[in-house]
Amino acid sequence: MSLREITADDIESLAVGAWVLGTGGGGNPYLPLLNMRALYREGHRVQLMEAVDLADDDWVGTVANMGAPLVGQERLTDSLTLARAVSVMEEHIGHRFRALMSMEIGGANGVRPLMAAAHLKRPVLDCDTMGRAYPEAQMTSVSVGGLTPYPLSAVDVRGLESIVKKVPSWKWTERVARKICVEYGSVAATCQPPRTGAEVKKWGIHGTTTKAIAIGRAVREAQRRHDDPIAAILSVEPGKLLYTGKVIDVARRATEGFLRGVVRFDGLDDWKGSTMTINFQNEWIVALRDEAPIAMTPDLICVLDSVSGEAVGSETIRYGQRVTVIALPPPQVFLSPKGLDHVGPRAFGYDLEFRSVFST
Amino acid sequence: MRRIGIDVGGTNTDAVLIEEGKVIRAVKAPTSEDVTTGILDSLRSLGATGVLKGKGIDGVMIGTTHFINAVVQRRHLTKVAALRLGMPASASLPPFCDWPEDLAALVRGGVWMVEGGHEYDGRPFMPLDEAAVTTAAQEMKAAGLKSIGISSIFSPLDPSHERRAAELAAKVMPDAVITCSSDLGRIGLLERENAGLLNAALADLARDTIAAFEQAIRDSGIDAPLFITQNDGTVAEASQARRLPVYSFASGATNSMRGAAYLSGLQDAMVIDVGGTTTDVGQLKHGFPREANSVVKVGGVRTLFRMPDLLSIGLGGGSHVALDPLKVGPLSVGYRLLKEGIAFGGKQLTTTDIAVAAGLLALGDKAKVAHLDAATCRKVFDEAARLAEEAIDRMKTEAGDVPLIAVGGGAFLIPNKLPGVSQVIHVEHGDCANAVGAAIAQVSGECDQIFKDLSRTEALSAAQGIANDRAVSAGAARATLKTIESEDMPLAYLPGNSVRVRVRVVGDVAGS
Numbered sequence: 001m002s003l004r005e006i007t008a009d010d011i012e013s014l015a016v017g018a019w020v021l022g023t024g025g026g027g028n029p030y031l032p033l034l035n036m037r038a039l040y041r042e043g044h045r046v047q048l049m050e051a052v053d054l055a056d057d058d059w060v061g062t063v064a065n066m067g068a069p070l071v072g073q074e075r076l077t078d079s080l081t082l083a084r085a086v087s088v089m090e091e092h093i094g095h096r097f098r099a100l101m102s103m104e105i106g107g108a109n110g111v112r113p114l115m116a117a118a119h120l121k122r123p124v125l126d127c128d129t130m131g132r133a134y135p136e137a138q139m140t141s142v143s144v145g146g147l148t149p150y151p152l153s154a155v156d157v158r159g160l161e162s163i164v165k166k167v168p169s170w171k172w173t174e175r176v177a178r179k180i181c182v183e184y185g186s187v188a189a190t191c192q193p194p195r196t197g198a199e200v201k202k203w204g205i206h207g208t209t210t211k212a213i214a215i216g217r218a219v220r221e222a223q224r225r226h227d228d229p230i231a232a233i234l235s236v237e238p239g240k241l242l243y244t245g246k247v248i249d250v251a252r253r254a255t256e257g258f259l260r261g262v263v264r265f266d267g268l269d270d271w272k273g274s275t276m277t278i279n280f281q282n283e284w285i286v287a288l289r290d291e292a293p294i295a296m297t298p299d300l301i302c303v304l305d306s307v308s309g310e311a312v313g314s315e316t317i318r319y320g321q322r323v324t325v326i327a328l329p330p331p332q333v334f335l336s337p338k339g340l341d342h343v344g345p346r347a348f349g350y351d352l353e354f355r356s357v358f359s360t
Numbered sequence: 361m362r363r364i365g366i367d368v369g370g371t372n373t374d375a376v377l378i379e380e381g382k383v384i385r386a387v388k389a390p391t392s393e394d395v396t397t398g399i400l401d402s403l404r405s406l407g408a409t410g411v412l413k414g415k416g417i418d419g420v421m422i423g424t425t426h427f428i429n430a431v432v433q434r435r436h437l438t439k440v441a442a443l444r445l446g447m448p449a450s451a452s453l454p455p456f457c458d459w460p461e462d463l464a465a466l467v468r469g470g471v472w473m474v475e476g477g478h479e480y481d482g483r484p485f486m487p488l489d490e491a492a493v494t495t496a497a498q499e500m501k502a503a504g505l506k507s508i509g510i511s512s513i514f515s516p517l518d519p520s521h522e523r524r525a526a527e528l529a530a531k532v533m534p535d536a537v538i539t540c541s542s543d544l545g546r547i548g549l550l551e552r553e554n555a556g557l558l559n560a561a562l563a564d565l566a567r568d569t570i571a572a573f574e575q576a577i578r579d580s581g582i583d584a585p586l587f588i589t590q591n592d593g594t595v596a597e598a599s600q601a602r603r604l605p606v607y608s609f610a611s612g613a614t615n616s617m618r619g620a621a622y623l624s625g626l627q628d629a630m631v632i633d634v635g636g637t638t639t640d641v642g643q644l645k646h647g648f649p650r651e652a653n654s655v656v657k658v659g660g661v662r663t664l665f666r667m668p669d670l671l672s673i674g675l676g677g678g679s680h681v682a683l684d685p686l687k688v689g690p691l692s693v694g695y696r697l698l699k700e701g702i703a704f705g706g707k708q709l710t711t712t713d714i715a716v717a718a719g720l721l722a723l724g725d726k727a728k729v730a731h732l733d734a735a736t737c738r739k740v741f742d743e744a745a746r747l748a749e750e751a752i753d754r755m756k757t758e759a760g761d762v763p764l765i766a767v768g769g770g771a772f773l774i775p776n777k778l779p780g781v782s783q784v785i786h787v788e789h790g791d792c793a794n795a796v797g798a799a800i801a802q803v804s805g806e807c808d809q810i811f812k813d814l815s816r817t818e819a820l821s822a823a824q825g826i827a828n829d830r831a832v833s834a835g836a837a838r839a840t841l842k843t844i845e846s847e848d849m850p851l852a853y854l855p856g857n858s859v860r861v862r863v864r865v866v867g868d869v870a871g872s
Contacts, residue, residue, distance in 0.1 A: 035452050070860070071480050073548045074513045076450035157449045158486065185479040252849060320755065
């Protein structure tokens with residue numbers, strides 16, 4: 001069994017790559033990155049572990065912050081609070097976690113498990129349950145796998161600790177946890193329903209931590225060399241360039257607790273004269289080029305700053321930004337009929353038959 | 361209304377007299393090391409033209425890069441005591457946590473974190489620990505600190521904890537200068553706190569600079585109040601500018617854009633301000649520069665407050681020109697143009713030399729650039745135009761052709777026709793547009809907060825009321841107030857139809 005130390009430089013890359021995999025949502029990983037820099041300065045280190053090295057009866061804790069990104073910019077989540085969410089779960093189930101993992105590798109939650117792991121001295125697994133970011137708890141590989149949707153712990157820094165002890169479905173996990181989160185002030189550190197080693201090996205989306213690090217490293221090295229960072233991403237990931245353009249309109253609305261909206265682009269360079277529209281629900285969901293849908297969830301639609309190669313989020317995208325849109329391949333688990341039920345275009349209210357950018 | 365506008369730039373200090381909306385006189389003087397001598401010189405040369413005689417002056421409006429330069433150059437900074445209200449949250453990311461080490465070492469006088477702050481919906485996050493604030497102030501005093509930066513969770517929504525903490529600290533340290541982050545506005549604790557700490561670090565410099573400006577005005581025999589121009593194209597009274605110097609960080613470029621709007625009569629246009637070394641491109645909306653909506657780094661520190669959205673490129677009247685292969689900028693001779701340019705007997709070929717050779721400028725000795733033929737000049741101008749066109753296109757937010765106002769001393773580099781531009785407008789006094797922008801500056805008020813359980817219209821009108829009141833208390837005449845920006849952002853996850861609304865209004869200075 002091999003553990004590999006995640007270096008300080010890996011974490012810088014992880015933050016950049018996780019933001020790309022956030023596909024517009026998941027929150028900017030800047031604050032978790034600051035926390036990790038501080039923890040590494042204090043001498044903490046985190047090890048990366050392969051899921052295949054888990055014993056079937058090992059226990060694994062899945063770490064995530066829930067809440068509104070805006071609240072997260074004022075109430076900055078402490079690393080100890082995330083660690084506490086894990087400990088509360090261990091106390092509840094009476095098992096020690098062998099390792100921790102991300103619920104979603106995309107966005108800030110892609111870095112947060114490391115904050116808990118640094119304090120608890122556990123390795124972080126090279127896998128997650130989304131392979132990207134998604135807005136709801138049932139949009140995970142473990143939900144598609146029909147794994148037990150409880151218990152869930154939710155912790156607030158003021159000493160509030162809750163357990164969602166039992167629910168009949170992942171949708172209920174989402175509903176009840178969301179209520180607790182709102183009472184806390186719309187931010188909560190959570191430990192998601194615990195998994196066994198066997199479950200993680202079967203239903204985890206593997207290699208996503210190293211994938212995020214590789215994407216981030218490609219972008220950062222291209223920036224240093226003044227090379228094209230988009231080309232750098234496409235050299236490490238089998239992605240597809242969909243469009244290059246400029247944002248000409250952003251319309252946002254909050255409905256049922258989500259940020260939904262539409263961004264319109266005008267083409268530049270090879271795409272001059274061609275338009276693009278991307279619909280979002282926190283994350284980029286469906287992209288239309290010249291009115292025809294060309295990419296949709298679960299394909300990853302990534303909107304990147306054309307110059308820096310860094311991701312652009314749906315909360316902050318604005319008029320005039322120069323962007324490049326690429327697609328990255330989706331996790332296999334979401335391509336089954338059940339997977340598409342959970343995260344296909346219809347799960348987001350679009351009456352479209354899923355067709356992958358990568359199937360042609 | 362008679363006002364003097366002064367812009368203290370890197371090279372020149374420009375001054376204009378404006379009377380009843382007309383530019384009466386514009387003068388230039390070299391900027392001095394101590395800044396105030398340059399201001400005094402420019403006021404003297406304005407006075408020497410005789411235009412200041414007779415009627416009084418209603419105000420002197422000064423735009424200066426003095427404060428931002430202090431941060432960038434790490435000079436004249438005050439040690440700051442950081443007091444954050446919000447424990448037990450955010451403890452792992454204390455104040456100064458994302459500052460460049462060299463700047464933090466100069467400014468960080470100590471960090472105190474106590475319980476307090478609010479939730480997004482106005483509930484207290486924790487009651488303010490008043491005893492801990494008093495203890496902190498006693499420790500700050502014992503450490504010899506004199507400037508305090510106070511921040512609190514969600515203080516843009518509810519500043520009461522910051523205000524109360526400031527009162528308590530003032531009881532212990534009556535002479536301390538106190539900056540509350542809520543006065544600087546936006547949501548985003550670290551960025552707002554950073555702006556507050558930078559502001560607190562400028563406490564001594566702001567006091568001394570404003571006093572020197574007032575002295576310079578008095579010494580020049582002018583009896584008029586001093587106003588300092590702000591990043592958003594408005595002015596603050598001297599007392600407020602002394603309290604919030606960070607608000608004047610980027611006023612130079614803003615003043616140019618406002619001046620361009622005024623001189624051209626256009627409210628919505630692109631502006632290109634071509635200086636000696638750099639060219640700034642921005643967009644005017646309703647006569648004001650569009651604001652940067654994102655994090656802006658100042659001296660390496662992430663901040664989030666009112667700043668104009670600008671693109672700067674290395675193109676100007678002093679730009680180096682290489683002919684084979686053709687290259688214009690980004691290097692520049694800057695203020696040494698009159699020594700180093702070929703037309704002035706120097707050795708470096710610059711864009712100004714090209715303009716002299718082409719007969720566009722009557723400067724220096726034309727014989728010295730006679731070897732530059734028309735085809736060469738054309739090639740250089742085409743390259744400069746290409747650089748400008750690219751920058752304009754990057755800053756445009758709409759697809760169609762837009763009017764472009766060209767100002768600044770290097771505006772001769774901008775041709776009368778550019779792709780994507782409906783019309784290029786060169787204006788009289790365009791080389792002093794920055795000082796004109798200072799002279800015509802207005803007063804603003806802003807509201808940026810979250811409203812719950814209100815319709816969109818109700819929320820917008822509530823925000824407008826708050827912004828109006830703030831503008832009036834900053835010195836605006838209520839009857840002249842106009843809304844120039846109104847933006848609403850529904851908030852994902854938050855219950856009860858939460859919407860974050862940002863409204864900004866401006867009005868004329870009351871009594872002018």
